[in-house]
Amino acid sequence: MQKPQEGLILEVRNLTTSFKTDDGIVTAIDDVSFDVYAGETLGIVGESGCGKTVTSKSIMRLLPAHLSFLGAKSQILFGGLDLARISESKMRKIRGNRIAMIFQEPMTALNPVFTVGWQLDEALKYHTDLGRKARRKRSMEMLRLVEIPNAEQRVNEYPHQLSGGMRQRVMIAIALCCEPDILIADEPTTALDVTIQAQILRLMEGLKEKLSTAILLITHDLGVVAQVCDRVMVMYAGRVIESASVREIFHDPRHPYTKALLGSIPKSGGRSEDRRLPTIEGVVPNLRNLPAGCRFEKRCSLSDKEVCQREEPPLVTIDGRRSVRCHYPIQPHQPEEA
């Protein structure tokens, strides 16, 4: 599953995003750093509210500008630019063009009053110099690429005439029509039923190979992670707590939270519903009222109360490429099925 990683294309450094709310400032993600390499699939997993969507929307700068702000040290290095600092008009040239995004709800993500063709054409109009005819040709090409049957007819239809799976295919076609370097997919299959989920994932994998697009895949579903990701980043309460290759995460997790997540998953071949994030005893700490020590301490079975309560562990790099944020990481063992 591990791909040779040609080059670093996105470097997120110390990304901290806060919201101004009625009762003060809430820091939704805190000091998040990670890299994305060309052509790889990086999975971001974690419980609801841990900051996965905020991370991806921060990169795309899609958060409401007057209600949110990035920390001073935040950097989003992409294509020689720092996306955290470039102007909105420069950012518009990157959105949908070099970094594209698809969303969880294909039922509502498309504009209901414009045809599929119009919505594909729109992206091409913003980012290419193609004429009308050429854009139409490209649109049809994209619809065929995402395996939409009857593309000639579908292109003139409205979103409500398509099924959920078809709409997500259209979303993918729109996102990929300008051949972006990175596709951010925020739970792209959560709203779809199981068979459609599998088709969409297979399609995304195939297109990734074909177009050599890197994918940032946000998901609740560890089965999906195992199936398509090269590397995984686990988030907890706005923090990255572990990041490693998919094999390492599944066979040699170092963080107690990661291990707990994996705890109740059937080894393989389980039905998709069974592979959702298992529930772990206890609740995620409130972002408004974070503990001084480790954010996972209250739920951790391995915590040594004293140090873990007193100070938050730093994110430390181990073995060169993987990292973990824990005072007492689980000791490595020889993976049995290596």
Place this chain on the structure above:
Amino acid sequence: MWAYIFRRLVYNVPVYLGIILFVMAALRVNDPIWTYLGKHATQEQYDQFAKASGLDKPFLRQYFDFLSDVVRLDFTVESWDQPGIQVGKMIRAAIVPSLALTIPALGITSFLAICVGLISAYFRGRWMDQLLVFIAVLGMSVSFLVYIILGQYFGAFWLKQHLGMDLFAISGYPSGGLTMATWAYYCLLPILISVIVALGYDTRYYRAVMVEESNRDYITTARAKGASGPKILFVHMLKNAMIPIITRIMITLPFLITGSILLEMYFNIPGMGRRLILAINAKDFPVIQAFTAIFAALFIVTNILTDVLYAIFDPRVRLQ
């Protein structure tokens, strides 16, 4: 679509016949002739008047006579208050002055209110939005009459008296034909006043519509595609907001023709609103009856038109 319109019209024929029947009966509950002549009139005068006006005929006969007037869109009966003048002529003469006020007023108000609503929703929660909402509420808090009086005083009298600028008439309507210049002189001031009065309400309505649209997922998708602010506002949001916009505008459509009673009274403009008030004051029965019939027809037609417009602007709406 034409088949749909035709079908809806046909379905509404019995409805309309019923309305007319009801209206005609209701208008006769208090004997219109006694009402008009006053209680000191003699029975002889009464009988004479009834014969002259045709109200002595059997009710059904009156009903069909009136329906034939409605169908021909010409009310041949004469006004009681101004004998010798046919009601149809009277109404036709009053339509143009009304439309000369109401169409520009509705057009300007809707355009401004939609733009301000869009901008306000776009800057939701920021100072720009708060300022616009504040102005809208302020504008709504002042009475129509205050605007009329201030408008007539400052816009017409004061400008002319103190600055020598004879831009607007205090009241009245050109007796000859309506030209661009006379229209501006007599109608622009009342139009401006009605725009100011309606703008606050409309802005708040359209802002609410746009705020709702701006929270929808497709807006995020459009931004993620690289759409600019104006593209999102004027293409994505506006087209989605067409249903509430059409609803709002179509509701006011019948009132375009019936005119603005207050403005026409205060500015002495011989439109439909003023005509109706004068007729009611004079107990001019045939005019009141004709107005009711026209109003009912306008409501039915705009209802059908509204549904057709929904289908044109929203692909999810199917006419059947």
